[in-house]
Amino acid sequence: MVKAATIHFILSLAVSNQWSIRQLDVQNEFLHGVLEEDVYMNQPPGYEDKAFPNYVCKLNKSLCGLKQAPRAWFSHLSNKLHALGFHGSKADTSLFFYKQDDVIIYFLVYVDDIIAVSSSDMAIDRLLLNLQDDFALKDLGPLHYFLGIEVLDCSGELLLTQTKYAKDLIYKAGMKDCKPMHTPMALSEKLAVHLGDLLDSETATRYRSIVGGLQYLTLTRPDIGFAVNKVCQYLHCPTSAHYTAVKRILRYISGTINYGLKIVRSPSNVTSAFSDADWAGCSDDRKSTGGFAVFIGANLISWQAKKQATVSRSSTEAEYKALANATVEIIWVQSILDELGVLQSKVPILWCDNIGATYLSANPVFHAGTKHIEVDYHFVREQSCSKAIGYLYYFFC
Numbered sequence: 001m002v003k004a005a006t007i008h009f010i011l012s013l014a015v016s017n018q019w020s021i022r023q024l025d026v027q028n029e030f031l032h033g034v035l036e037e038d039v040y041m042n043q044p045p046g047y048e049d050k051a052f053p054n055y056v057c058k059l060n061k062s063l064c065g066l067k068q069a070p071r072a073w074f075s076h077l078s079n080k081l082h083a084l085g086f087h088g089s090k091a092d093t094s095l096f097f098y099k100q101d102d103v104i105i106y107f108l109v110y111v112d113d114i115i116a117v118s119s120s121d122m123a124i125d126r127l128l129l130n131l132q133d134d135f136a137l138k139d140l141g142p143l144h145y146f147l148g149i150e151v152l153d154c155s156g157e158l159l160l161t162q163t164k165y166a167k168d169l170i171y172k173a174g175m176k177d178c179k180p181m182h183t184p185m186a187l188s189e190k191l192a193v194h195l196g197d198l199l200d201s202e203t204a205t206r207y208r209s210i211v212g213g214l215q216y217l218t219l220t221r222p223d224i225g226f227a228v229n230k231v232c233q234y235l236h237c238p239t240s241a242h243y244t245a246v247k248r249i250l251r252y253i254s255g256t257i258n259y260g261l262k263i264v265r266s267p268s269n270v271t272s273a274f275s276d277a278d279w280a281g282c283s284d285d286r287k288s289t290g291g292f293a294v295f296i297g298a299n300l301i302s303w304q305a306k307k308q309a310t311v312s313r314s315s316t317e318a319e320y321k322a323l324a325n326a327t328v329e330i331i332w333v334q335s336i337l338d339e340l341g342v343l344q345s346k347v348p349i350l351w352c353d354n355i356g357a358t359y360l361s362a363n364p365v366f367h368a369g370t371k372h373i374e375v376d377y378h379f380v381r382e383q384s385c386s387k388a389i390g391y392l393y394y395f396f397c
Contacts, residue, residue, distance in 0.1 A: 014117045169210065173206075185249070191231070221260070222261070275291070290308055
């Protein structure tokens with residue numbers, strides 16, 4: 001399954017270059033896979049051979065429900081694409097690309113839902129004809145609805161929204177007439193494991209279901225990423241206080257129901273990112289939450305809010321760990337750019353609002369206050385010294 005960041009990135013390239021974006025669907029995709037292993041099944045009811053009732057059937061092709069079916073389907077599709085001159089991405093195995101002369105085609109696969117981006121409409125038509133020889137492929141026209149995400153064309157730019165999904169989630173929570181809020185979480189709110197009363201089994205199940213839905217909503221709503229990360233930490237023992245926090249997020253979504261991710265034309269393909277962390281933000285274990293947002297040109301393509309695995313002894317250490325996670329994401333984005341041959345005119349820039357972490361990324365001398373930091377995080381300094389990534393300090397107020 002293709003990564004969400006890859007989808008955002010390819011759509012950004014398509015909009016910036018004004019390329020064609022088509023949506024494809026494969027019918028009965030798991031029936032197309034050719035099995036590499038020997039798999040047997042009992043004779044189907046009503047079709048037993050009366051002469052050999054104890055015999056079993058050997059499958060030549062996959063069936064829905066087999067654990068080998070997804071792998072067999074993907075193997076068959078990728079082999080066909082490779083035969084047509086496509087190359088598979090090593091950074092994201094569900095991305096295929098084709099380049100010949102001035103024709104460029106990007107092929108994004110999410111099980112049976114496919115996005116095809118091309119610099120030539122004729123090239124897409126020829127590709128579909130070739131694929132239809134092997135697959136029951138249906139052309140759904142210009143991209144408009146993909147994985148529950150509505151794609152709106154706004155004068156050549158794209159707006160990715162999950163309005164219908166958000167409305168269904170609010171209705172499921174019984175809050176269709178709720179009063180909207182201006183923020184998803186109060187600044188002074190500090191959630192904790194034992195804060196509030198434990199929910200009964202039925203309400204706890206509803207809590208987990210709603211939070212799972214909110215996680216999927218973050219595909220186009222980075223503004224709720226931090227708040228959703230907080231309520232996800234209490235799925236094992238939700239309380240009334242945690243449920244109140246979830247309801248506030250839903251009230252915020254109710255007031256911003258049409259918000260989404262806008263992809264605009266950007267003349268620049270320069271990668272930039274912002275990193276931040278809240279030091280000792282968790283009241284239970286004093287671990288910090290780090291986050292980042294990665295842009296290509298003017299378009300946001302990847303973001304994350306994640307609780308750090310270890311406790312930080314200073315805000316500098318917490319910010320430095322967040323820088324490390326953001327650096328990993330930038331390196332991954334750079335690998336895709338290199339594979340696709342997208343040239344970068346400048347070195348990627350990573351912005352951080354902690355001057356101590358910025359100095360630490362460039363200074364080879366580690367002082368007593370930072371010598372305990374795990375060695376894994378010091379590759380941030382290596383990237384800075386090699387000029388692969390530039391780290392800059394910004395003041396946030």
